[in-house]
Amino acid sequence: MAIRRPTPIKLTANQSKSLQKQLSNQPTTRSAPKSSDPNFPVFEIPVNKRVLVYVPNHVVMDANGEPTLRMDEPLLHAVQDGKRFMYIRCTKDAFLKDEDGNDVLDANGKPLFDGTCPLCDGTDVPWDLANLTIKQKCSKMNLDPEDRNNNTVKGIRSAAFSGRVLKEANKYLTFPIVVIETENDEGRVPKMDENNNLIAHPMWYHISESQYNEKWLSTLEGLEDEPTHPGGHFFVLNYTYDTKGKDANKRDSAKNLKVIGKTIKKSEKLRQAFDKMTEDWTPEKAMEVVVSNQAYTVSDLTDIADKLLEQPRDMIALLQAAESTGKDVSTGDGFNLVPPEDSGRAALEDGMKKGSTAVAQMDETDEDDADGSADDDLDLSL
Ligand SMILES: [Zn+2]
Numbered sequence: 001m002a003i004r005r006p007t008p009i010k011l012t013a014n015q016s017k018s019l020q021k022q023l024s025n026q027p028t029t030r031s032a033p034k035s036s037d038p039n040f041p042v043f044e045i046p047v048n049k050r051v052l053v054y055v056p057n058h059v060v061m062d063a064n065g066e067p068t069l070r071m072d073e074p075l076l077h078a079v080q081d082g083k084r085f086m087y088i089r090c091t092k093d094a095f096l097k098d099e100d101g102n103d104v105l106d107a108n109g110k111p112l113f114d115g116t117c118p119l120c121d122g123t124d125v126p127w128d129l130a131n132l133t134i135k136q137k138c139s140k141m142n143l144d145p146e147d148r149n150n151n152t153v154k155g156i157r158s159a160a161f162s163g164r165v166l167k168e169a170n171k172y173l174t175f176p177i178v179v180i181e182t183e184n185d186e187g188r189v190p191k192m193d194e195n196n197n198l199i200a201h202p203m204w205y206h207i208s209e210s211q212y213n214e215k216w217l218s219t220l221e222g223l224e225d226e227p228t229h230p231g232g233h234f235f236v237l238n239y240t241y242d243t244k245g246k247d248a249n250k251r252d253s254a255k256n257l258k259v260i261g262k263t264i265k266k267s268e269k270l271r272q273a274f275d276k277m278t279e280d281w282t283p284e285k286a287m288e289v290v291v292s293n294q295a296y297t298v299s300d301l302t303d304i305a306d307k308l309l310e311q312p313r314d315m316i317a318l319l320q321a322a323e324s325t326g327k328d329v330s331t332g333d334g335f336n337l338v339p340p341e342d343s344g345r346a347a348l349e350d351g352m353k354k355g356s357t358a359v360a361q362m363d364e365t366d367e368d369d370a371d372g373s374a375d376d377d378l379d380l381s382l
Contacts (some may be wrong), residue, residue, distance in 0.1 A: 050187030057232035126164035
């Protein structure tokens with residue numbers, strides 16, 4: 001099965017320069033539908049632009065009786081299948097009962113939800129593999145895997161931890177915004193159509209809770225009326241940043257987001273119109289159409305977890321065997337322990353397609369975790 005390595009092409013200095021530049025700046029993300037309903041699109045992080053938005057004022061009371069923005073608040077597991085990244089909703093503590101209080105059952109007579117989450121239950125396996133990998137790599141290089149001051153060790157640790165195929169669930173927030181088109185995407189002067197009306201599109205805004213707290217809450221505190229939620233206000237989402245001569249990208253745009261409150265005078269009617277426009281954009285609708293927020297049954301998640309963890313389990317067994325026999329299972333660089341990128345993918349997709357047609361789109365979901373899940377990696381490389 002080994003592929004034969006072709007002879008590298010010979011290029012002129014200029015060609016080489018051009019190609020090198022292009023091949024160093026390929027987008028690592030593929031654009032893909034994040035919503036299963038084109039009438040309810042998901043806002044895409046714009047690269048190095050400013051966007052004028054209105055947050056519709058749909059409010060509910062929280063547990064303390066305080067008004068809070070109505071939103072879907074899914075716990076999402078980041079999952080890596082080969083080179084593909086996706087998010088899958090956690091089912092921990094969820095139950096579904098019929099009118100008589102009995103569990104709602106699937107075709108096989110199993111409860112759709114039973115309070116467990118097979119993905120939560122599976123998170124130990126990738127941790128174990130990461131730790132074993134770190135130990136093996138460090139021992140081969142005569143490094144102490146616990147030496148956190150050593151940059152090589154740090155690199156090995158962070159690569160192993162961020163390569164986990166299944167991570168603990170993180171909280172995300174999903175609510176509607178109205179994006180108002182502006183001249184040159186500067187977020188300043190609204191564009192008008194031929195009837196002199198604003199051009200505005202409702203979209204789902206999706207952000208990790210930690211990023212929301214960092215990017216939005218401080219802005220709200222700085223506003224004149226110190227609102228506890230952004231509903232009923234206009235904002236400029238400023239994704240521009242100093243690219244230091246490099247091409248701008250989505251991840252850094254998201255990282256550099258600044259949320260700026262904007263007062264628009266005499267906007268009462270406009271705000272009411274936007275609120276009305278987004279009445280149907282409920283948390284239930286978000287769970288229905290936003291691909292990462294969709295809910296799958298416990299038995300679907302069991303299949304997904306089994307397929308995802310098959311290879312890590314095999315690799316753990318290999319590494320443990322190598323450890324106990326003192327033999328090196330790798331050929332020297334450890335690369336043959338890395339699973340072929342796409343193996344298992346078909347199996348995983350099969351498992352995922354079983355439950356819902358919407359799941360099929362999930363394998364196309366790109367790694368749009370720039371808006372938050374970078375912190376997945378950060379807290380692991382401590
Ligand atoms: Zn879970």
